[in-house]
Amino acid sequence: MIFSNTETYDLLVSLVGNAPYGILTTDLEGGISIVNQQFLDDLGLENNLNDVLESSVLGYLNGVPDLMKDVKNCLGESCQPFDRLAVVYNGRYLNIRGRSLSKGIILTTEDVTAHKEMENFQSMLDGQEAERRRLATEIHDGVGATLSALAMNLEGMRANIEQKMPEMVGRYDNARQLVKAVNRDLRNISHALMPGTLIDFGLVQAIKMLCKTAEENGAFKINFFYKGLGKRLPQNMELSLYRITQEIVNNAIKYSEAETLNIQLIRYPDSILLMTEDDGIGFDKAAMEKDKRKGIGLQNIKTRAKSIGGYFNIDTQPGKGVSTTIDVPLIKNEPITQ
Amino acid sequence: MIKLFIADDHKVFRDGVSSILESAEDVEVVGEAGNGREATDGIRQYKPDVVLMDISMPDASGIDLTKVIRKDLPNTKVLIFSMHHESSYIMKALEAGASGYLLKDAGSTEMINAIRTVFNNGTYYSPEVSGVLIEHLTKGTNPKDEADGTPLTKRETEILKLIAEEYSNPEIATKLFISPRTVDTHRRNILAKLELKNTASLVKYAIKNNVVS
Secondary structure, three states, X not given: OOOOOHHHHHHHHHHHXXXXXXXXXXXXXXXXXEEOHHHHHHOXXXXXXXXXXXXXXXXXXXXXHHHHHHHHHHHOXXXXXXXXXXXXXXXXXXXXXXXXXXXXXXXXXXXXXXXXXXXXHHHHHHHHHHHHHHHHHHHHHHHHHHHHHHHHHHHHOHHHHHHHOHHHHHHHHHHHHHHHHHHHHHXXXXXXXXXXXXXXXXXXXXXXXXXXXXXXXXXXXXXXXXXXXXXXXXXXXXXXXXXXXXXXXXXXXXXXXXXXXXXXXXXXXXXXXXXXXXOOOOOOHHXXXXXXXXXXXXXXXXXXXXXXXXXXXXXXXXXXXXXXXXXXXOOXXXXXXX | OEEEEEEOOOHHHHHHHHHHHOOOOOEEEEEEEOOHHHHHHHHHHHOOOEEEEOOEEOOEEHHHHHHHHHHHOXXXXXXXXXXXXXXXXXXXXXXXXXXXXXXXXXXXXXXXXXXXXXXXXXXXXXXXXXHHHHHHHHHOOOHHHHHHHOOOOHHHHHHHHHHHOXXXXXXXXXXXXXXXXXXXXXXXXXXXXXXXXXHHHHHHHHHHOOOXX
């Protein structure tokens, strides 16, 4: 026992036991002097805490040769510290670190699964948005430009056709209308993929367009209220809030049977608040959350909100409409791009 | 003779326009450019009467170019020729000094008409663009206008009434089948909308506006 003072020892044990990390210390030979439950749990070891004490740490690392090697190096004469970041054990992401102490070493584990999963989700989103942007540009610039040239060429032929083949004029006009329709569809697809308005003019203008399109499709009346948004927000926040609004509007169109949808976007000094309310048929929230397939839209909104540090809440009951709140805290000195 | 310059990053499109304009005897294409830099140089060199201007070019926005041209060459008119039909683009283009706004699904007749109109000191907007403009002007999209003009929503009025009747957040939540947090959010929004500071002023407002008796 390397601790002479019981009080100090008790304090240390309680400290280690309640620390939000896995902690293990050893003597110079690798004999375990202190360990907490978190450490054993993180490494998936089912041993009893007290049984582990004083046995060699290396005995528990047979299944993980890489970590074994690092621990040996740390114990060795070179006292090599190590950081193994976001390594996978038992399906969890762990940060495992080793440092030498005056008479031994300390190992810590930290479960970073939630953080890592959010990171993965974020990069998946980023990839998806980049792909959408690429597709939108390709449609807009490639097919779109050719179609415009085609429309113009067709138009130039009309006088000739009228003179020489009057019986074809009807079919000609029909063809011209079809080209216009394709052009319009393409424009809408490209816009849904990546709204130019959002990139060039920001969230408020983009949501206005979204509302206009939804209203034109005869869905319901949308009131959009916004305040305090004279300045642009960071790009990923604008994009996420736009996608969330898009998802909410689309869900409302598909399922709500509402007559009115209110969308409010308010910038407070310390947060951005997006709130929507419809007066439709609502739904059974608990049942929806259980149903993996149907609940996916909700889950998407939740995760998106989380990815920008926001909080998502939905209130609904059959017959009571749906209201959603997305509250995104703003970090004070976060640069706001103009 | 109308001297025309085409600025558009798609060659297929510029070629299409040029070939159509061969039939228009009063229009001569004096130059063309596929990006902003070439366009600026070319326009300064040829001093065209009318520029047919795309908005989205790889290195520049046609709207910004329009501003520059109107300042440098006041006699050169800009006719925007774009796929963008959203009011933001249209308004920005007009603010920048464009004399017209043509959508890219316009036919050749419409395009030639637009070029002539703009050349003769007129303005030209595609029918769809006019529609957007009229809607924009009649609705008014100044953020401040909407903030001042928008009354509380039905739900907000309901909540304001309950607040004024001295119900607590949890009580209001139970009554309206929503969570206390949502009630709190509503309360915050109502304060922000009405530019009030606290519950006391909310109650005063409710009484003054006959939300409660």
